[in-house]
Amino acid sequence: MENKNFLMIPGPTPVPENVLLALARHPIGHRTKEFSRLFRAVTDRLSWLHQTQGEVMTLATSGTGAMEAAMINLLSPGDRVLCLVNGKFGERWAKVAAAYGMQVEVIDAPPGEPIDPARVQAHLKADPERVLKAVVVTHSETSTGVLNDLKTIAGLVKEHGEALTIVDAVTSLGAVSVPMDDWGLDAVASGSQKAYMLPPGLGFVALSERGWAAQKVSRSPKFYLDLAKYRKSLKEDTTPFTPAVGLVTALYESLEMLHREGLSELFARHGRMRDGVRAGVRALGLKPFVQDERFASAAITSVATTEAESIRSLMNKHYDIALAGGQDELKGQIFRIGHLGFVSDRDILTALGALEGTLRRLGHGDFTPGAGVGAALAVMAP
Amino acid sequence: MENKNFLMIPGPTPVPENVLLALARHPIGHRTKEFSRLFRAVTDRLSWLHQTQGEVMTLATSGTGAMEAAMINLLSPGDRVLCLVNGKFGERWAKVAAAYGMQVEVIDAPPGEPIDPARVQAHLKADPERVLKAVVVTHSETSTGVLNDLKTIAGLVKEHGEALTIVDAVTSLGAVSVPMDDWGLDAVASGSQKAYMLPPGLGFVALSERGWAAQKVSRSPKFYLDLAKYRKSLKEDTTPFTPAVGLVTALYESLEMLHREGLSELFARHGRMRDGVRAGVRALGLKPFVQDERFASAAITSVATTEAESIRSLMNKHYDIALAGGQDELKGQIFRIGHLGFVSDRDILTALGALEGTLRRLGHGDFTPGAGVGAALAVMAP
Numbered sequence: 039m040e041n042k043n044f045l046m047i048p049g050p051t052p053v054p055e056n057v058l059l060a061l062a063r064h065p066i067g068h069r070t071k072e073f074s075r076l077f078r079a080v081t082d083r084l085s086w087l088h089q090t091q092g093e094v095m096t097l098a099t100s101g102t103g104a105m106e107a108a109m110i111n112l113l114s115p116g117d118r119v120l121c122l123v124n125g126k127f128g129e130r131w132a133k134v135a136a137a138y139g140m141q142v143e144v145i146d147a148p149p150g151e152p153i154d155p156a157r158v159q160a161h162l163k164a165d166p167e168r169v170l171k172a173v174v175v176t177h178s179e180t181s182t183g184v185l186n187d188l189k190t191i192a193g194l195v196k197e198h199g200e201a202l203t204i205v206d207a208v209t210s211l212g213a214v215s216v217p218m219d220d221w222g223l224d225a226v227a228s229g230s231q232k233a234y235m236l237p238p239g240l241g242f243v244a245l246s247e248r249g250w251a252a253q254k255v256s257r258s259p260k261f262y263l264d265l266a267k268y269r270k271s272l273k274e275d276t277t278p279f280t281p282a283v284g285l286v287t288a289l290y291e292s293l294e295m296l297h298r299e300g301l302s303e304l305f306a307r308h309g310r311m312r313d314g315v316r317a318g319v320r321a322l323g324l325k326p327f328v329q330d331e332r333f334a335s336a337a338i339t340s341v342a343t344t345e346a347e348s349i350r351s352l353m354n355k356h357y358d359i360a361l362a363g364g365q366d367e368l369k370g371q372i373f374r375i376g377h378l379g380f381v382s383d384r385d386i387l388t389a390l391g392a393l394e395g396t397l398r399r400l401g402h403g404d405f406t407p408g409a410g411v412g413a414a415l416a417v418m419a420p
Numbered sequence: 421m422e423n424k425n426f427l428m429i430p431g432p433t434p435v436p437e438n439v440l441l442a443l444a445r446h447p448i449g450h451r452t453k454e455f456s457r458l459f460r461a462v463t464d465r466l467s468w469l470h471q472t473q474g475e476v477m478t479l480a481t482s483g484t485g486a487m488e489a490a491m492i493n494l495l496s497p498g499d500r501v502l503c504l505v506n507g508k509f510g511e512r513w514a515k516v517a518a519a520y521g522m523q524v525e526v527i528d529a530p531p532g533e534p535i536d537p538a539r540v541q542a543h544l545k546a547d548p549e550r551v552l553k554a555v556v557v558t559h560s561e562t563s564t565g566v567l568n569d570l571k572t573i574a575g576l577v578k579e580h581g582e583a584l585t586i587v588d589a590v591t592s593l594g595a596v597s598v599p600m601d602d603w604g605l606d607a608v609a610s611g612s613q614k615a616y617m618l619p620p621g622l623g624f625v626a627l628s629e630r631g632w633a634a635q636k637v638s639r640s641p642k643f644y645l646d647l648a649k650y651r652k653s654l655k656e657d658t659t660p661f662t663p664a665v666g667l668v669t670a671l672y673e674s675l676e677m678l679h680r681e682g683l684s685e686l687f688a689r690h691g692r693m694r695d696g697v698r699a700g701v702r703a704l705g706l707k708p709f710v711q712d713e714r715f716a717s718a719a720i721t722s723v724a725t726t727e728a729e730s731i732r733s734l735m736n737k738h739y740d741i742a743l744a745g746g747q748d749e750l751k752g753q754i755f756r757i758g759h760l761g762f763v764s765d766r767d768i769l770t771a772l773g774a775l776e777g778t779l780r781r782l783g784h785g786d787f788t789p790g791a792g793v794g795a796a797l798a799v800m801a802p
Contacts (some may be wrong), residue, residue: 260519
């Protein structure tokens with residue numbers, strides 16, 4: 039059938055009808071009271087979602103633009119920065135830092151495994167002069183579905199005393215609790231096409247007061263991504279450059295929906311979907327790529343199978359469900375199920391039913407009919 | 421009335437219904453054949469609009485992001501760059517260059533007056549060592565409605581032999597002919613919320629082959645705005661970072677509309693609207709801010725009057741037409757009528773009728789009834 043495709047990739051994610059209709063509204067002028075009222079409401083809701091007393095900057099960029107803004111506003115050429123790398127997006131941070139002439143240090147872990155906080159601790163202890171300027175953490179690594187232990191790592195950075203914690207929360211924010219103030223995060227970057235339930239095109243960056251202090255003295259060259267300009271304009275409920283008016287209008291709608299759902303149900307729903315997917319996948323004889331439950335992202339589940347590309351192709355052909363493949367060296371080794379944003383328990387059952395049908399078509403029959411859906415229900419509706 | 425507001429500001433501009441409806445479509449995955457087909461079609465149409473054999477990069481940024489990308493991809497810290505400044509957006513270029521540590525030289529002109537090419541020529545001749553790296557031209561200065569003589573200036577830069585021509589075509593592209601290859605422009609930046617008939621959120625940058633050669637050796641730090649990444653991805657009909665899928669889908673619709681209209685009618689329509697507005701405004705006893713017809717932008721007409729803010733307010737209140745005010749030191753001195761993008765002869769008559777009504781309310785009656793519309797028709801439908 040046409041027009042029946044359902045996105046279960048880790049972005050773009052499904053967009054609710056009322057948000058789509060907001061996108062179809064005629065743009066309003068951005069230098070108007072009407073836009074400023076809207077932008078203020080949106081900005082307040084963003085603080086709520088980030089669990090911060092501070093304000094969140096909205097940029098017309100994709101998530102990578104927000105990541106870059108977070109890094110180059112806090113750091114300067116020559117700065118030592120520790121990047122924690124266990125996937126493609128962790129690698130990206132190291133590339134951004136290198137592009138700006140920072141001294142990149144790396145602690146890595148194999149794809150699918152979390153960064154070991156003990157190694158981070160040892161690295162920080164090996165810096166008694168407190169020269170290291172920042173530790174960069176990918177919270178939910180989109181390329182594998184690992185959730186790094188951000189809380190513990192941020193706590194270790196706090197003990198160091200000088201280094202800042204910079205976080206890629208692109209696929210965690212809105213799916214997993216990211217209590218920015220409580221955990222002492224200094225920069226949090228995210229993007230609209232994830233749990234925000236919007237199309238791509240907006241990037242978000244929140245800074246702590248320590249982050250803003252670092253921003254003031256940062257010497258990395260920047261103009262469009264200069265967050266001081268955004269903060270200044272925000273005092274007048276506006277933006278320094280023309281905002282993506284349509285996406286901001288739609289963001290108002292989606293944030294209101296998230297707010298009505300409430301943070302605790304929002305995170306509970308994503309956790310429930312993760313548990314359901316993992317149980318269902320296992321019941322169908324497949325193996326989640328992230329084996330340890332404690333480090334499984336509530337936003338994405340990767341499944342390890344050399345039949346990944348056949349499964350994706352048949353899921354798309356017969357059931358109109360788009361799954362993501364592995365990236366780079368994981369291509370053909372895993373497929374990824376995105377379950378963040380406008381996705382419900384019902385969609386998880388749908389996906390597992392379709393996955394069962396797909397596996398049958400591929401000649402797998404070593405499970406009782408309905409095993410995937412049944413196993414998911416057992417954990418989602420016990 | 422509600423929902424009746426009509427935008428006659430120089431961006432965001434009105435968006436056609438079919439383009440709005442495209443924005444309301446559910447996003448598609450960006451790593452799919454479907455998106456790549458769409459992106460290829462869009463990219464080809466962009467080359468057509470830029471009148472270039474080269475390819476145009478599409479970024480998820482506003483126009484300023486595209487301007488910055490154009491500059492920092494061609495130039496390096498320490499480079500000498502000549503910025504031609506006769507308004508707010510010309511000033512912006514000088515600020516971007518300074519933020520990246522370039523040596524900024526300026527030739528200026530008072531707001532409302534064009535840059536004198538003879539001064540540019542003298543400046544270029546005073547560089548016999550050919551050290552100057554670039555001349556930066558704002559084609560249509562959005563803050564005043566001046567159209568600088570880009571063709572002549574680009575020709576002078578060609579004679580210099582070394583310097584590159586970098587162009588802000590944000591409000592000219594699609595409203596005024598910008599034959600990139602013919603005029604030898606090396607970088608052309610524009611944004612979606614202008615003659616593209618889209619909401620804001622996409623920036624476009626086209627480089628000449630000389631521009632790409634400069635790109636290869638540029639040392640300005642960049643990642644999200646690194647155009648080499650966009651060019652590489654474009655070989656596979658895709659983008660290096662998540663594109664603003666919804667806006668790209670809508671761009672396909674709007675570019676098809678522009679293509680059906682054809683370049684000659686597109687530019688003729690904008691020229692006709694400019695002539696109509698200027699004739700109408702004069703017939704109502706007001707004075708176009710740009711006095712010399714040869715330098716009047718086909719995209720925006722500024723009108724010089726100390727009653728600017730009252731006029732804007734009453735136009736909005738009684739006729740639901742949004743006009744732009746003056747910026748910075750021009751606030752209260754001019755108002756600006758945007759007539760670019762999805763604007764037709766009919767809208768010009770509407771605006772002039774409403775302007776007459778507004779002037780009557782302000783106590784002006786020193787014109788025959790219908791004088792504005794009549795004068796416009798005399799030039800638009802002779």
